Each structure stands twice: as structure tokens, then as C-alpha cells.
Amino acid sequence: MxxxxxxxxxxxxxxxxxxxxxxxxxxxxxxxxxxxxxxxxxxxxxxxxxxxxxxxxxxxxxxxxxxxxxxxxxxxxxxxxxxxxxxxxxxxxxxxxxxxxxxxxxxxxxxxxxxxxxxxxxxxxxxxxxxRLPGINRPAIASLWPSRNPGGFNVMLDMGADVKAEAEDLVQFAMMGASYARNGLGLTRPRVGLLNVGTEEHKGRAELKEAHELLGPQADAGAFEFIGFVEGSDIPTDRVDVIVTDGFTGNVALKTGEGTAKLISDFLREEFNASIFSRLAALFALGTLKRLQKRMDPRRANGGVFLGxxxxxxxxxxxxxxxxxxxxxxxxxxxxxxGFQDRLAARVASALRTGQDAAAETPPSAAEQGPGGDRIQ
Amino acid sequence: MxxxxxxxxxxxxxxxxxxxxxxxxxxxxxxxxxxxxxxxxxxxxxxxxxxxxxxxxxxxxxxxxxxxxxxxxxxxxxxxxxxxxxxxxxxxxxxxxxxxxxxxxxxxxxxxxxxxxxxxxxxxxxxxxxxRLPGINRPAIASLWPSRNPGGFNVMLDMGADVKAEAEDLVQFAMMGASYARNGLGLTRPRVGLLNVGTEEHKGRAELKEAHELLGPQADAGAFEFIGFVEGSDIPTDRVDVIVTDGFTGNVALKTGEGTAKLISDFLREEFNASIFSRLAALFALGTLKRLQKRMDPRRANGGVFLGxxxxxxxxxxxxxxxxxxxxxxxxxxxxxxGFQDRLAARVASALRTGQDAAAETPPSAAEQGPGGDRIQ
Missing domain, CATH: 3.40.718.10 (Isopropylmalate Dehydrogenase)
Incomplete structure (x- = not known):
């Protein structure tokens, strides 16, 4: 069968x-x-x-x-x-x-x-x-995060495949996350941000500063826009499409967001149950509260994707x-x-060639980037 | 004057x-x-x-x-x-x-x-x-976090004094955070948890596993209860009083929580403004919504305390x-x-003596712990 x-x-x-x-x-x-x-x-x-x-x-x-x-x-x-x-x-x-x-x-x-x-x-x-795909050091888990973007979601990775990530891993996460945002969310040129404790370039851990330097030149090969460092408060906004971080930080951020949403919806429920008057108000506001509940429903964004x-x-x-x-x-x-898997594999292979060429100090011509290149992903 | x-x-x-x-x-x-x-x-x-x-x-x-x-x-x-x-x-x-x-x-x-x-x-x-206080390697910033605990808040540290922390730093954060919870929140024996990506002992980064091993024996000297690893979703709950993490993770978690709360309150406002009917419902629910807003007001928990x-x-x-x-x-x-500063200093000095005694493999007697000991903090 x-x-x-x-x-x-x-x-x-x-x-x-x-x-x-x-x-x-x-x-x-x-x-x-x-x-x-x-x-x-x-x-x-x-x-x-x-x-x-x-x-x-x-x-x-x-x-x-x-x-x-x-x-x-x-x-x-x-x-x-x-x-x-x-x-x-x-x-x-x-x-x-x-x-x-x-x-x-x-x-x-x-x-x-x-x-x-x-x-x-x-x-x-x-x-x-x-x-693993050839050239990928650490696979990553990418999740959708409710946001103010037109599509309603951002992509964030790594959400917990591994507890750490070096600068090169973060660069690969950016490329894979951008490919996922193109194929999963339909964004042509996703904006990629590196999660840090501030947006100034001198802030943060050593691997983040290094990844920051590497990502600018990679943006064209990866068909994304690199917007630099973003902060935790930017995750649910429309400032960024793909948020790149290590799996430890990503997992803590995800669960903290979930915990915060649960605390607030508990508060909401308690306040609307607090008195006969507020219960009447809840009845009156039922349609509105149901729409809110639907918008906050974590089941809408269910599914972490293993990349790499x-x-x-x-x-x-x-x-x-x-x-x-x-x-x-x-x-x-x-x-x-x-056709996400083939597109991702081609993008990774192409970036690997670009990286090897860059390492050999020979800028690649369009022909050397192989058939497809930017076009197919 | x-x-x-x-x-x-x-x-x-x-x-x-x-x-x-x-x-x-x-x-x-x-x-x-x-x-x-x-x-x-x-x-x-x-x-x-x-x-x-x-x-x-x-x-x-x-x-x-x-x-x-x-x-x-x-x-x-x-x-x-x-x-x-x-x-x-x-x-x-x-x-x-x-x-x-x-x-x-x-x-x-x-x-x-x-x-x-x-x-x-x-x-x-x-x-x-x-x-720095004698014996303290890294100072930390401790913040209050809205939670389901009776007092309405948990303590979390480090929220961004430094982007990293070794196992010994995390142990000192636990001790200082517990002292803050006693003096700032009035908790006699605060429950201390280490923030990780899971609650199983084999999970997480090396420094977390090491801190886990060190914290159990320190709990009595620090007058806290060590409850092991906690996750991001536990931060706003009543499972824990003091959440210990490095300054990078703490800062990202704090800002992610703030961003999530803002997203939800934006949703709430939008849904109650969506139609004439929902605006009427909002008028009817005004008292309830105002109480909710007050409970979610981030200004209530304003103030990060520098410890150490x-x-x-x-x-x-x-x-x-x-x-x-x-x-x-x-x-x-x-x-x-x-009298928090003197109590904290005495607690740190006492723990330092305990640590030195432990290193010399001589279990300290009550007298050796110095005057005050557990009592004064």
C-alpha cells in the first residue's frame, strides 16, 4: 500500500x-x-x-x-x-x-x-x-512565535536541540531559519536578528560579536536581511522575522513566554470570575474574550521543525x-x-561553497555558485 | 544638613x-x-x-x-x-x-x-x-518577577550584571538571592531553583550540573531550600521563590516576559476596540479590566537590586x-x-568561612561559624 x-x-x-x-x-x-x-x-x-x-x-x-x-x-x-x-x-x-x-x-x-x-x-x-546535512555542525529546532508581523508569526531557533552554539553554528542557524521563513511563512527576504542583551555592537558574549561580524557578508548568499542584534522584547514584534540564538537561551525564552501568557490568562479568568458583576461583564464580553483566546491559543503555532x-x-x-x-x-x-528539504539542502551546499571560496580568497562567480543558487530557494 | x-x-x-x-x-x-x-x-x-x-x-x-x-x-x-x-x-x-x-x-x-x-x-x-564584598567574584542584579506566590513576586538573578556565570558564581547568586528574599519579601526559608532547559539532573550546561551538586550542601548554611532545576515556565509560578541564572539568560528571559505581556495587552485592547459591540462590552467590563491592568502593571515591580x-x-x-x-x-x-546590607555581608562572610572549612575538610562547629550565623539574617 x-x-x-x-x-x-x-x-x-x-x-x-x-x-x-x-x-x-x-x-x-x-x-x-x-x-x-x-x-x-x-x-x-x-x-x-x-x-x-x-x-x-x-x-x-x-x-x-x-x-x-x-x-x-x-x-x-x-x-x-x-x-x-x-x-x-x-x-x-x-x-x-x-x-x-x-x-x-x-x-x-x-x-x-x-x-x-x-x-x-x-x-x-x-x-x-x-x-546531518553536509557542512552542518549542529542541527537546530525552529519554532513559530506569535508576533505583530502580518503573518502573525516569527521564526526562532535554536529552541533546544543543543545547549550551546558557536559563532559558525549561529551563522548556519541564520541561513536555515531564513530558508524556513521563506518556505514556511512565504517571506521573500526575511529579516534576521541575533538575540542579545542589548542592540549595541559592543554588548554580549564573544560568540555573538563574532557571529555579528560573520553574518553581514553572508546575508546576500543566504537571501536574508541581517538587522543586527535584537533583544527579548523584540521577539513578539514586527521588527524581525527570524530570531537566532543558542538552544539553551531559546528554550528558556520560549518557556518564559509560555509561562507569562499563562499567568496573564489566569489573571484574566480570575478577574472575570471575581464577582457577580464581573461574571455578568464576562458574559457580555464573551465574543471578544473568545476572539482573544483564539489569538493567544498556543496550539495555533504547534510544531518545532528540526533543521540541518x-x-x-x-x-x-x-x-x-x-x-x-x-x-x-x-x-x-x-x-x-x-519542496523545503531540497531547497534547504541546496542553500546549505551553496553557502558551504561560498564559504570555501571565501576561505580560499577567491570570490565566486555566479557560475561557480552552481545551478540554482539563489533562485531555487 | x-x-x-x-x-x-x-x-x-x-x-x-x-x-x-x-x-x-x-x-x-x-x-x-x-x-x-x-x-x-x-x-x-x-x-x-x-x-x-x-x-x-x-x-x-x-x-x-x-x-x-x-x-x-x-x-x-x-x-x-x-x-x-x-x-x-x-x-x-x-x-x-x-x-x-x-x-x-x-x-x-x-x-x-x-x-x-x-x-x-x-x-x-x-x-x-x-x-565587591570580600569573597564575591561577580555581583548580580536581582529583580522581582510577578508570580502566583502569596506575596505576588519571585526574585530572579542575575538579570544582566554580567553575561556569564561559573558554577561558584551561581552558588553565590543563590545565597545572595535567598538573603534578598528574606529581607525584601519576608520569606523565612526561600526555595531556590536553578534555571535550566529541563528538570532532569542530566540536562543542561556543565556549569549548571556543577552548581546543582554544590548547592545541596550549601542550603543549610544559606538558610534556603534547594529545589533543583526549574524551567522558564516555572518563573511566574508558586513552585519557587528565588530563580538563579546567568546575566545573559536572565536578561533575555525578563525582556521576553515583558514583550509577551505587551503583546497580550495589545491583543486585549484591539479585541475590545474591534466593534461597537465589543467597545460596549469593554465599558461594561471596565472595573474588571482596570483591576487586570493594575495586576499586570510592570511598574509595581520596579527596581533591580545590585547584590554583592x-x-x-x-x-x-x-x-x-x-x-x-x-x-x-x-x-x-x-x-x-x-538592615539588609549588614545581613547580606554577614551571610557572605559566614558562607566564605564554611567554604574554607569545607575545603580544609574540617566540618565547622557552630562556634566557628562566628557570631550571628544563621540567626541574624
């Missing part, structure tokens, strides 16, 4: 296949299958390979009419838990639904892998099976419900439809 | 003197003097030494009846701007209002210094004039208005009234 999934659809367009780990999330396979059903109804051009317990998945799929004929189940017996150490899963993870999910991308039967499981383990399995590997992996939030899973699948489909 | 400020008041209680830099803030001396007037009305036991342009300050003070007989003006001609580099101010800052403000604490005529000026310059001047120097310095937000300045002065008064 996997072959059948790869054949052209009746309208002649190539079908998109997404490989999905059904087992690793906090809410179990029911939430994943419900998300699949939403995605299948919305996107008729997508089919799924679903990895996990065969009996349970078949039962869940049978209930969803939208999924009939759209899902291949890959039976696996073992599950990676949220407590498993990445190093352990890397050595002993074969036979888990997560491993099998990545394997489908490695074998070329699916374009993108999606999992709600243990982030560290997923990165470890993706690293060992898909391997030979294959695209989308990490959904562990506690994602059907809506959250569907958002991760929408992102996976968008990246597959845009 | 400075002498007069130090004499006992009629009720026999010693008066508190706060040294205030009138010039460095974004809103100029008018906001500072207005904040002084609020503080003087609220706290009859406080007098002020105010540093800056004599003519301007005298005119502003003359308008405020609450300030009559409560303020000594120290004339200074020069002002540190927000653009001045700390290293430049350190060498050439004498004669500025900021320098003079710190000098009053150094000379013992005021207990705490307060400034709205350039943070880096203020730390540089404080470092060179007040000097021979003297206490409170850094107010550069854009603080009268309400913000008054909040910073309230904090300064609270710390002065609690």
Missing part, C-alpha cells in the same frame, strides 16, 4: 505522504488519529503512514470516515517514553514507533516525519538515522490535542508542498 | 536616608521628584539626598509640600546618558549625578542609592566606588514615571529598614 500512496492522484498532482508517530504523546494515539482526521478532511492531497500499536490504531482509524483509504499502519510494539534518555533511545530505540516514523523518511516513502514524543530522543533518532538533517522532522508539543496535532500536520504539509 | 538627616527623629527611631540620582532617567528629574513626593508622603521616616542640577531640582522640590525639609540637594553638573559606555563612565564619571549618588552611600551618609540611569554605567560606578557590593544600589527602570520611581524608593526603604 505504501507504493499506492506514492502514485500520482487522478488530477495528475503528486500526493504528499507524511509519516506520523502515533504513540509518544501525552494524550496517546486517540489525539493523534483525531488530528489526522482534521488534516485529511482539510487536505485531500495528503496521505499518512502511521506508526504504533496495530490493533489500537486500526480501531481508531475505522471510526473516522475522512481517514478511509488514506492511512497505512506500520505496526510497532515499543514506545519511547518522555522519561527515556536520548542516549539510551539512540542505542536501543529500534522497533519503537518513533524510530519507525523517522525510518519512513529515510527510506523515502514519506517526505516529512511528525511526532509528539520526547524531544531529545526524537532529535537523537533523527540524527542517527537521517544524519537529511530529512524534515516536525516535533509537535507533547500535550497536543487534535487541534494541536492538526496544526503540526498543516506545517508538515506546507513544508512538503514547498 | 546631611548631619541633620542622620540624627534620631523625635520618636527615637533612626531616620532612613536614601541617595537618589535625579538626572539619568528617560523622563528627566520631574518624574524622579514626583516619585520622591509620593514616597515622602507614605514614609515619614525617610529623608533624601538628591543629586543633579541644583536650580532645576530646587524649583521642582519647592512645588511639593511633602518634600519640604526632607531633601538635601547635591549639585552636580554632568549627567551619564543611556548611550555612554560603562568603561568610559568608570574612568571619567566623577562629577556626574550618578557618581555622586553612589558616593553618598560610600561615605555612609545614605543607606541605599537609587538611580533610573544607564544600567551598565551604574554597575561600573558602583563596582569601582563601593567595591559594599552598599545597596537599586536600579529603577529607565522609563519609570512617578509611580515607578516611588516603587523603587519603597524597595530601597524596605531594604534599609531591614
Amino acid at each position: 505504501a507504493n499506492g500512496l506514492q502514485t500520482p492522484a487522478t488530477d495528475g498532482a503528486r500526493r504528499i505522504v507524511i509519516s506520523v508517530d502515533a504513540m509518544g504523546g501525552d494524550r496517546g494515539p486517540a489525539a493523534v488519529v483525531a488530528g489526522l482526521a482534521i488534516s485529511a478532511s482539510t487536505y485531500p492531497d495528503v496521505d499518512f503512514i502511521l506508526h504504533g500499536n496495530e490493533a489500537e490504531l486500526s480501531r481508531l482509524i475505522a471510526r473516522e470516515s475522512a481517514l478511509q483509504g488514506r492511512v497505512t499502519v506500520r505496526p510497532t510494539e515499543r514506545v519511547v517514553s518522555m522519561q527515556d534518555k536520548p542516549s539510551h533511545v539512540m542505542r536501543h530505540g529500534e522497533g519503537t514507533s518513533m524510530w519507525s516514523c523517522i525510518e519512513s523518511v529515510k527510506q523515502g516513502e514519506a517526505t516529512v516525519a511528525v511526532s509528539c514524543g520526547n524531544t531529545g530522543a526524537l532529535m537523537a533518532v533523527a540524527m542517527i538515522r537521517l544524519r 538533517l537529511n530529512g524534515t522532522v516536525v516535533k509537535s508539543h507533547g500535550s497536543a490535542d487534535a487541534t494541536g496535532v492538526a496544526a503540526a500536520l498543516r506545517l508538515a504539509r506546507q513544508l512538503a508542498a514547498a | 546631611a548631619n541633620g538627616l542622620q540624627t534620631p527623629a523625635t520618636d527615637g527611631a533612626r531616620r532612613i536616608v536614601i541617595s537618589v540620582d535625579a538626572m539619568g532617567g528617560d523622563r528627566g528629574p520631574a518624574a524622579v521628584v514626583a516619585g520622591l513626593a509620593i514616597s515622602a508622603s507614605t514614609y515619614p521616616d525617610v529623608d533624601f539626598i538628591l543629586h543633579g542640577n541644583e536650580a532645576e531640582l530646587s524649583r521642582l522640590i519647592a512645588r511639593e509640600s511633602a518634600l519640604q525639609g526632607r531633601v538635601t540637594v547635591r549639585p552636580t553638573e554632568r549627567v551619564v546618558s543611556m548611550q555612554d559606555k560603562p568603561s568610559h563612565v568608570m574612568r571619567h564619571g566623577e562629577g556626574t549625578s550618578m557618581w555622586s549618588c553612589i558616593e553618598s552611600v560610600k561615605q555612609g551618609e545614605a543607606t541605599v542609592a537609587v538611580s533610573c540611569g544607564n544600567t551598565g554605567a551604574l554597575m561600573a560606578v558602583a563596582m569601582i566606588r563601593l567595591r 557590593l559594599n552598599g545597596t544600589v537599586v536600579k529603577s527602570h529607565g522609563s519609570a514615571d512617578a509611580t515607578g520611581v516611588a516603587a523603587a524608593l519603597r524597595l530601597a526603604r524596605q531594604l534599609a529598614a531591614a
